[in-house]
Amino acid sequence: MILVYVETSAEGIQEVSLETVTFARTLSEAGNGVPIDAVVVGPAPNDLSTELASYGVRNVHHASGDDFDLFSGAATASAVIAARQVAGSVVVMAGGTNRGNEVVARVATRLDVPMAANVVSFHGLSPFVVTRQVVGGAALEEMRLGKRPAVFSVAGHAVEPVPAETPGAGSIVPLAVDLAPEDLLGRVTSVEGADTDDADSLKSARVVVGAGRGAGGPDGFGDVIELAELLGGTLGVSRVVTSLGWRPHHEQVGQTGSRISPEVYIPCGISGAIQHWAGCASSKVILAINTDAEAPMMTKATYAVVGDMHEVVPAINEEIRRRRG
Amino acid sequence: MTDVLVCVKRVPDFSGEVLLTEDAQSADARFVGYTMSNHDQCAVELGVQVAAATDGQVTVLSIGTADSVEQLRSALGVGATAAVLVEADPVALGPADVAHEIAQVVSERDYGLVLLGNDAADSGDFQVGIRLGHELSRPVVTGVQTLSVDGDTVSARADGPDGREKYSVPLPAVVTVMEGGVEPRYPTITGRMKAKKVEVENRSLSREPVGSGRVKLTLPPPTPTNAEVLGEGPETAKVVVDLLQKLGVTR
Ligand SMILES: Cc1cc2nc3c(=O)[nH]c(=O)nc-3n(C[C@H](O)[C@H](O)[C@H](O)COP(=O)(O)OP(=O)(O)OC[C@H]3O[C@@H](n4cnc5c(N)ncnc54)[C@H](O)[C@@H]3O)c2cc1C
Numbered sequence: 001m002i003l004v005y006v007e008t009s010a011e012g013i014q015e016v017s018l019e020t021v022t023f024a025r026t027l028s029e030a031g032n033g034v035p036i037d038a039v040v041v042g043p044a045p046n047d048l049s050t051e052l053a054s055y056g057v058r059n060v061h062h063a064s065g066d067d068f069d070l071f072s073g074a075a076t077a078s079a080v081i082a083a084r085q086v087a088g089s090v091v092v093m094a095g096g097t098n099r100g101n102e103v104v105a106r107v108a109t110r111l112d113v114p115m116a117a118n119v120v121s122f123h124g125l126s127p128f129v130v131t132r133q134v135v136g137g138a139a140l141e142e143m144r145l146g147k148r149p150a151v152f153s154v155a156g157h158a159v160e161p162v163p164a165e166t167p168g169a170g171s172i173v174p175l176a177v178d179l180a181p182e183d184l185l186g187r188v189t190s191v192e193g194a195d196t197d198d199a200d201s202l203k204s205a206r207v208v209v210g211a212g213r214g215a216g217g218p219d220g221f222g223d224v225i226e227l228a229e230l231l232g233g234t235l236g237v238s239r240v241v242t243s244l245g246w247r248p249h250h251e252q253v254g255q256t257g258s259r260i261s262p263e264v265y266i267p268c269g270i271s272g273a274i275q276h277w278a279g280c281a282s283s284k285v286i287l288a289i290n291t292d293a294e295a296p297m298m299t300k301a302t303y304a305v306v307g308d309m310h311e312v313v314p315a316i317n318e319e320i321r322r323r324r325g
Numbered sequence: 326m327t328d329v330l331v332c333v334k335r336v337p338d339f340s341g342e343v344l345l346t347e348d349a350q351s352a353d354a355r356f357v358g359y360t361m362s363n364h365d366q367c368a369v370e371l372g373v374q375v376a377a378a379t380d381g382q383v384t385v386l387s388i389g390t391a392d393s394v395e396q397l398r399s400a401l402g403v404g405a406t407a408a409v410l411v412e413a414d415p416v417a418l419g420p421a422d423v424a425h426e427i428a429q430v431v432s433e434r435d436y437g438l439v440l441l442g443n444d445a446a447d448s449g450d451f452q453v454g455i456r457l458g459h460e461l462s463r464p465v466v467t468g469v470q471t472l473s474v475d476g477d478t479v480s481a482r483a484d485g486p487d488g489r490e491k492y493s494v495p496l497p498a499v500v501t502v503m504e505g506g507v508e509p510r511y512p513t514i515t516g517r518m519k520a521k522k523v524e525v526e527n528r529s530l531s532r533e534p535v536g537s538g539r540v541k542l543t544l545p546p547p548t549p550t551n552a553e554v555l556g557e558g559p560e561t562a563k564v565v566v567d568l569l570q571k572l573g574v575t576r
Contacts, residue, residue, distance in 0.1 A: 009487055071485065073455075073467065098443075098503075099486060102467045105452035109459045114419070114538050117444070117451040129540060134449045135352050138343040141448075142540035153451075185464035185494060192489040207574050231574050242484075243363075243505035249484055264574050274545070285572060287565070288552070299550035305565060307558040315559035319566045320575055 002028055003089035003149075005080050005103050006038045006052065006060075011200070012045045013052070015259065016095030018161035020154045021055045023119075024093060025164060028056075031125060036168070037061060039083035039175065041076045042068040053170025054163045061086060061175040071099070072187035075179055077106035082177045089149055093119075096153040097256060108151040116143050116152040137255070137274035156255040157278040199250040199258055207233025208262045210253060210280070211241065214269015214290065214309050218246040223313040224268055230320045236260060236280075238270045254279035268309040272297025289313065327381040327474045327496065330436040331372040332427055332453075333365040333400060334415075335393040336446040349541040350416050352447055361396045363504035364442030367470075370509040371502055372440050373404035375474050382406050384436070388426050389415045394525055401520035402512030408525045419537035420448075422530075424456035429531045431461055436497070438479060443468050443501040448537070454501035465499045466492045470506025482506065 002024045007014040024036045035058040040048060044062060052060050061083035067075060080103060084092055092107055094100035096118045108115035118133040120140070128150045134141045137155075145152065202208065209228040215221055221235065228235050236253040237246075253260055255275040265283035270276060272288070272295055280286070288301035289312050298304040305312055337343075337354030344353040361369075372383045384407040385400035387393040397408040411426050431439055439461075444451045458465030472481040474496070481492045481500060494500075512520070555564050569575045 007486065014486065071490070073465065097486070098468045098484075101444075101451040102455065105455040106459075109452065109456045114421075115450075115452050116538075117449055131543075132449075134542065135337070135339060135343050135447050136449070137545075138339060139345065139352060140543045140545055142543065144538045144540055146538060182462075182464065186466045186492060186498070188485065188490045189493050190491045191485060191487050192491075193487060231569065233574075243503075245505060264569070264572055277548070287555075287568070293554070296548075299552055300548050301552045303568065304552040304554045305556060305561045306554065307561065311559045312561065312565075315562035316565050319562040320569075323566065323570075324576060 001034055001087050001089040002036045002091045002093070003080070003084050003087055004036060004038050004057075005076075005092070005094035005100065006040050007095060007097065007099060008040055008042070008044050008048065013048070014095060014097070015161060016097055016100065016156045018055060019157065019159050020093055020095045020100075021052070021057060022162050023154045023159050024091075025056050027091065027122060037083065037087045037089065039063070039080050041079045042071065049170040049172050053167045056164030056166065056168045057170050058168045059087065059171050059173045061173050063175040063177050067179055067184065070188040070191070072184055073102045073106055074186060075177075075183040076103050077110060078179055078183050079175060079177045080107050081110060083175055084149065086173070086175070092149050092151045094153050096155045100153050104151050104153050111149065111151070113147040113149060113151055114145055116145060118155040119152045120155050120158040133274075137278075155278070157259045202234050202236055202251065202253070202258045202260060205234040205260065206263050207231040208236045208253070208260050208265045208283070209233055210236045210238070210265060210267035210270050211309070212238035212267065212270030213240045215241065215246065216310070220310070221247065223310065223317060226317050227266070227313055230317060231264075233262070236265075238276050267297050267301075268313060270297050271295045272300055327375055327379040327437045328435060329372040329376050329381060329383045329438045329440060330386055330431060331369050331383060331400065331405065332386050332439065332441040333361050333369065333396050334442070334445050335359050335387060335389050335396045336362050343544065345542050345544065349543070350539065351542065359392070359395065361399060362442055362446035364444065364446075364502055366509035367504045367507055368440040368442055368502035369400045369403060369405065370507045371472055372438075373510070374507070375438060375472065376404070379474055381437075384409060386411070386427065386430060388413055388418065388423055397525055398520045399512065401523050402516045403510050404516070406523065408523055409528060410525050411528045411530065413530050413534070417536060418534050420450040420452045421456055422534040422536070423453050424460055426531060427453075427457050428460040430528070431457075438474065438496060439499045441499070441501050443503045454499050458499040461497075461499065463497050463499050464494050465501070466494055467501045468503045469500050470503055472500060
C-alpha cells in the first residue's frame with residue numbers, strides 16, 4: 001500500500017502532488033498494482049475526489065475540522081500517520097515542496113525510519129533504493145531506504161503529472177486523528193494571502209519573460225515587465241529573486257515554483273540552475289539573454305543573446321514599438 | 326534573556342560544475358573551497374539579533390571535520406560568543422546522527438532557542454531540525470525567514486503556499502531558517518579579532534553513527550547544448566524581433 005500526502009489549497013490540488021501520485025503509480029506497477037491512497041489535511045477543494053480518482057487513487061483519507069484549518073506540521077504528520085495505520089502503507093510519500101518535505105520528515109522521525117528528500121527515481125523494491133537530488137540538484141545520490149515504511153519526497157517537476165489509464169475509486173474516507181496538545185504548538189496563526197491567480201496566469205502564459213539575479217535589484221524589472229506586456233505575456237523569476245524579496249513568490253519558476261510551458265520563454269539574467277530548469281524545460285522555444293555566454297541557460301536555450309539585459313531588453317522593446325508604429 | 330544555539334555546516338562552495346571524490350561518497354571541493362550555506366548564514370544573523378534584543382548569548386555549533394573551525398570563526402566574527410565543534414567525518418553521518426549530537430549539547434545546557442539552516446547545501450536532507458525537535462520534545466517551525474522573541478514566545482514568519490505565514494511558538498523551541506528574510510552582516514575588524522581569541526570547545530561523537538543510507542553519488546547526464554547564438558549586445562534587437570515575429574508572438 002502506497003500513501004501520498006496530497007497538498008491542497010483553496011484553488012485545488014497542488015500540481016506537485018499530482019506529479020507525486022503519478023510517480024506513485026510507477027511504484028505501484030513495479031509492486032504488482034498495490035493500491036495508492038491519498039491523505040488530505042485541512043480544507044479541500046470540491047473536486048478532490050474526482051481529480052484524485054482520475055489519477056488512480058483508491059481512497060482519499062481526509063482529516064478536517066478546526067484543528068486542521070491552519071497548518072501545523074506536527075498535526076499534519078499525526079494525520080498522515082493515522083492514515084497510514086488505516087491503509088497499512090509500506091510507502092509514504094509527498095511532493096518535494098517545503099511543506100511536503102517537512103511533513104514526511106516529521107512522519108519518518110516519529111516512525112523512526114530514514115527519509116529521502118527530493119527523489120527522482122527508484123531502483124528495485126528490496127532493498128528499496130532511490131535516487132535523489134543533492135548539492136542543489138547538481139549531483140545525485142543513490143540512497144538505500146532500509147526500514148519500512150519507506151518515506152520520501154519526490155523532487156518538484158521531476159515527473160509530468162499524467163492521469164491514470166484506469167481511474168481509481170477516489171472514495172473520500174473521513175479520517176479520525178487523535179491529536180496531542182503539542183501537535184498544535186507550532187501552528188500557523190495567520191496567513192497574509194498572496195494573489196494565487198497570478199501563479200495560474202504564469203502556468204498558462206503563451207509568453208513568459210524571465211528575470212534573475214541579473215536584474216540587479218528590486219528596481220531592475222521595469223524593462224522585462226514592459227517586454228512581457230508588449231508580448232502579451234507574464235513575468236517569471238528565479239528563486240534568488242524571490243528569496244531576496246525583489247519579487248513575490250507566486251512569480252517564481254522552477255522546482256519550488258511554477259512549471260511553465262509557453263510558446264516562448266525569454267530568461268534574462270538567469271543562470272539556468274537545474275532547479276530553475278525543472279520549471280521551464282517544457283517551453284517550446286527558449287531565448288536566453290545573459291552576459292555570460294557559458295551560463296547553463298545560454299547553452300541549453302534554443303537561441304542566445306550575449307549581453308547586458310539592461311541594454312538588450314530596452315533595445316528589443318524599442319524595436320517592437322518602432323515596428324508597431 | 327534567550328541564549329541561542331546556531332548550528333552551521335561547512336559545505337563545498339559550488340557555483341558551477343560539481344566534481345565527485347574517487348570513492349563517489351562525497352562532492353570534491355578541492356578546487357572550489359568551502360563556505361557556510363546562505364540558510365546557515367541567515368540563521369546566524371537571526372541568532373545574533375535575538376540575543377542582542379534579549380541580552381542573551383549566541384553559541385555556534387558545527388559537526389564535521391576539524392576544518393569546520395573556519396565556519397565557526399566566521400560566526401564568531403559577527404557576534405557569536407562561544408563555539409562548539411563535534412569532530413567527525415561528515416560522510417559517516419546521517420541526519421539522525423547529526424540531530425542526536427546536537428541534542429546532546431542542547432540537553433547539557435540551557436539554550437532556549439536552537440536555530441539551524443532549513444536544509445544543507447550539499448546533502449539536502451531537509452530533516453535535521455525536525456529530528457532534533459523530536460529528540461528534545463520541543464516544537465519545531467521550518468523555513469522561517471524572520472523572527473523575534475518576546476518573553477517566552479518566538480514569533481516567526483515563513484513563506485507558505487498561500488502567502489506569508491505567521492507562527493507564534495512557546496520557548497524552548499527549534500527553528501529552521503531559510504534565506505531571504507535578513508541580510509547576514511559582515512564581520513567587523515574588532516569582530517574578527519574577538520573571534521580569534523575564542524577557544525573552540527572540542528567534542529567527539531557521543532555514539533556510533535547510524536549513517537545516511539548513501540550508496541554512492543553520481544552526476545546527472547549533461548543536457549545537450551544546441552543554442553543558436555543570435556549575437557551580442559543591444560544591436561541584436563532587430564534579429565530578436567524578427568525571430569519573435571516569426572514565432573508569432575508579436576506583430
Ligand atoms: C531545493 C532547491 C530548490 C530550488 N528551487 C528553485 C526554483 O524553483 N526556481 C529557481 O529559479 N531556483 C531554485 N533554486 C535555486 C537555484 O539553485 C539557483 O540558485 C537559482 O535558480 C539561481 O538564480 P539566478 O539564475 O537568478 O541567479 P544566479 O545563478 O546568480 O545567476 C545570475 C545570472 O545572471 C547573469 N547576469 C548578471 N548580470 C547580468 C546582466 N546585467 N545582464 C544579463 N545577465 C546578467 C549572470 O551571468 C548569471 O548567469 C532551488 C535550489 C534548491 C537547493
